[in-house]
Amino acid sequence: MGIAEGVADVVAAHPLVRGVEPTGSRARGTATELSDWDFHVDAEDFGQVASDLPELIAPFEPLAAQWDPLGDCESYLLIFSGPAKVDLLFPDVLRSWNPPWRVGPDTLPYIDAHFWDWMLWLVSKRHHGMDDRVRGELLRMRLHVLEPLGIAHLPSSLQDAATRYIRARDRLETRYGLHIPRQLQNEVLPLVGATMTIP
Known part of the structure; x- marks a missing residue:
């Protein structure tokens, strides 16, 4: 499990996180070697946890860290060297999809x-x-x-x-x-x- 387990442990240790549980194909035992690692995060205060995630994850040196623009719930998407994809899902925090990207030097x-x-x-x-x-x-x-x-x-x-x-x-x-x-x-x-x- 490696880096995925490390990320889950760090998030679970946050004082405003009630629990972190594996979900998806890894939890079901149907994953392939390329499958991502999905974790449901139960947060007491989503706003504060979301604000703290970049600092919590930074020591793992992600290649990419972003909030899913097209998720049905808030999801923090991470990619690490390997590559390994880890998604932190907040199923209780629903959202609407972003519109198509606006292209510019800032985006x-x-x-x-x-x-x-x-x-x-x-x-x-x-x-x-x-x-x-x-x-x-x-x-x-x-x-x-x-x-x-x-x-x-x-x-x-x-x-x-x-x-x-x-x-x-x-x-x-x-x-x-x-x-x-x-x-x-x-x-x-x-x-x-x-x-x-x-x-």
Whole structure:
């Protein structure tokens, strides 16, 4: 369990957390090696716990840490080197989906983290043989991430989505004078199977 267990233990030790329980495929015993680690967090004061999470998680050096823009409940999504995906779910704190991303120099790094988190999750679904789920998620990804980047084409596969995304993001980096670190991309892209040079 490694880093996932460490994250769960640190969160469970917070004085305003009543409990942290594993859920999802790992808890059911149906996980593959690529499945994420899901934990339900029961918080007495969600606002305070949410505010404290970045500092609690920082010693584990996550490659990405973000609140799920498209979750039905508040979910803190983490990716660590490996890669390992850990999701902290607050099922009692319901939310509405964010609208599609607004692209700009202030949002592009967050879009990048969202895209690669989504791709890592979809790789695990593909590994489970859930091809219909993957196709449905690619439709949603086109609306929320790819179209705002100027990609109108529906990706035919995860590889196609990654290739088109990288090209669009790189063009925007040049336009905005930005460079987003590639460590997260370099962790996830080999699992996607895209055959292209990584900048």
